[in-house]
Amino acid sequence: MKIKKNINSVRRSIMRSLTKNIGKSSIDLNPEKDIIIKRILISRPNHRLGNLLLLSPLVQEVIDTFPESKIDLFVKGGITPSIYKNYTNIDKITQLPKKPFSNLFQYIKGWTSIRTKRYDLVINASFGSSSGRLSTLFANSKYRLFGDFDENCSSQYSDYGHSAKNSVYNLRDYLSKLGKSENTDKVPSLDLKLDKNEIQKGKEKLLELVKNDKKTICLFTNATGEKCYSESWWTEFYDKLEKAFPEYNIIELLPVENISKLNFKIPSFYSKDIREMGAFIANCVLFIAADNGVMHLASASGTPTVGLFSVTDENAYKPYGNKSFSINTGNVDNEGIIDLLRKTLSHS
Numbered sequence: 001m002k003i004k005k006n007i008n009s010v011r012r013s014i015m016r017s018l019t020k021n022i023g024k025s026s027i028d029l030n031p032e033k034d035i036i037i038k039r040i041l042i043s044r045p046n047h048r049l050g051n052l053l054l055l056s057p058l059v060q061e062v063i064d065t066f067p068e069s070k071i072d073l074f075v076k077g078g079i080t081p082s083i084y085k086n087y088t089n090i091d092k093i094t095q096l097p098k099k100p101f102s103n104l105f106q107y108i109k110g111w112t113s114i115r116t117k118r119y120d121l122v123i124n125a126s127f128g129s130s131s132g133r134l135s136t137l138f139a140n141s142k143y144r145l146f147g148d149f150d151e152n153c154s155s156q157y158s159d160y161g162h163s164a165k166n167s168v169y170n171l172r173d174y175l176s177k178l179g180k181s182e183n184t185d186k187v188p189s190l191d192l193k194l195d196k197n198e199i200q201k202g203k204e205k206l207l208e209l210v211k212n213d214k215k216t217i218c219l220f221t222n223a224t225g226e227k228c229y230s231e232s233w234w235t236e237f238y239d240k241l242e243k244a245f246p247e248y249n250i251i252e253l254l255p256v257e258n259i260s261k262l263n264f265k266i267p268s269f270y271s272k273d274i275r276e277m278g279a280f281i282a283n284c285v286l287f288i289a290a291d292n293g294v295m296h297l298a299s300a301s302g303t304p305t306v307g308l309f310s311v312t313d314e315n316a317y318k319p320y321g322n323k324s325f326s327i328n329t330g331n332v333d334n335e336g337i338i339d340l341l342r343k344t345l346s347h348s
Contacts, residue, residue: 035178037120040071041139045131047077047098049274049293050317053190053300054164056083058125060188061168063089065175074114074135082274086193114139123147125167145174161315164190189321190300192278202279209251209267216249217241218281220289220298221261226311227290229329234261237334244338245345248285253277253294286345291317299324304344306337323347 040062044055052075062071070091073080077098084090096110097103114122115138122139124132124147136146153169154160160169165187176182194202210216221234242250252260252268260268271277277294278301281287287298290308298305299319307319307326318326323344327337 035175035180037066037143038069039117039119039121040066040069041074041114041117041119041122041141042071042125043074043114043122043129043132043135043139044125045074045076045096045129045135046126047075047079049079049083050296051126051163051293052077052080052083053192053293053296054317055125056190056192056300057164057188058123058167058171059084059087059090060191061171061183062123063087064188065171065180065183072114072117072119074110074139079274083192085275086195111135111138116140121145123167123171126163127166127170143178145171159187159315159320161313162318162320163316164320190296190319191302192275192297192300194275194279194282194301198275198279199282202276202281203283205269205276205280206283209269210249212249214247214249215285216251216283217245217286217288218251218253218284218298218303219262219266220253220255220287220292220294222255222257222259222294223290223292227292229261229290229308229310231261231263237337238262238266240334240338241341244342248345251284253281253287255294286341288341295319306341306344 042055042058042062044051046052059071062069069089071089072092072094073084073090074094076096078095080093080095094110094113097106100107114135117140119139119141121143122136122141123145124136126132127147127149133146136144147167147170150170150173153173157169160166168187172183206216222228250266252262252266254260254268254270256272258270269280274297278297281298281303282301284303286306287303288306289295289298291312295305295307302322304323305319306324308329309318309326310329314326314328327340
């Protein structure tokens with residue numbers, strides 16, 4: 001597993017070095033008063049739940065800026081239609097297979113589709129994505145935003161390093177150079193756009209589990225690799241949490257693997273449907289998890305989300321909006337975490 005991880009790391013490094021200069025010289029910015037943009041392609045060829053949810057602020061920004069536009073997404077894997085189900089401006093979602101060589105025809109067909117369709121604007125949503133830069137170059141479009149790291153934006157915005165926000169700042173800067181008035185509003189939060197029916201069903205499932213009307217704190221104890229906290233850590237943390245908040249239900253949302261770092265000692269909910277999971281979380285008053293895709297799902301559900309960070313870049317991936325925040329557990333012990341949670345819950 002480690003060998004495969006190292007190979008992928010080397011592959012990504014090589015691809016980034018080969019594609020880092022793509023597009024820089026091809027951007028021709030001529031200010032226009034009445035720029036017409038109706039067909040837009042957003043490229044994020046990645047299959048991970050977290051990265052596809054982190055795309056939602058950019059999608060919202062595009063819709064807010066061009067409310068009559070139709071947006072195509074160029075992604076990977078099969079979960080994107082579920083995430084963006086209630087985004088009415090989304091037109092076509094091109095889903096590249098996660099394993100290109102096993103599905104070569106589908107892979108080629110996906111790339112061909114963005115060449116044969118005419119766009120007014122194509123956006124690479126991640127400056128670290130080599131395939132994103134290539135697809136931005138390959139797509140048939142009048143305007144192209146390659147998503148380079150912008151030093152001016154970085155110095156202007158303290159949160160520019162966040163993975164969900166830098167593409168929004170880049171777009172605003174790009175459009176201002178094209179003659180549009182720059183948007184100075186806060187960057188949109190992640191949003192799954194759950195509808196009332198979904199939220200009601202989530203409430204019913206929560207009540208079926210807890211069987212009372214107390215407010216509920218939800219834990220997600222799983223994560224990938226070094227981001228995952230140990231059973232002993234979660235056991236110690238849960239014991240302190242239970243003592244600190246006896247007036248709350250404390251439950252666990254289980255991962256797709258149906259495992260628990262708490263050994264199933266507390267009530268738990270299991271689902272493979274991300275919208276069902278999001279609706280369930282939306283009925284909780286607080287969600288606590290290590291940095292992972294489900295943490296971003298909780299943030300996108302609108303529930304205050306606390307992200308636990310130990311190895312990954314907190315400034316790039318921390319939850320924000322709706323009273324959400326992150327904690328570096330290397331700097332804050334469990335008692336300190338409880339104090340922060342107490343302040344958050346006192347305002348819920």
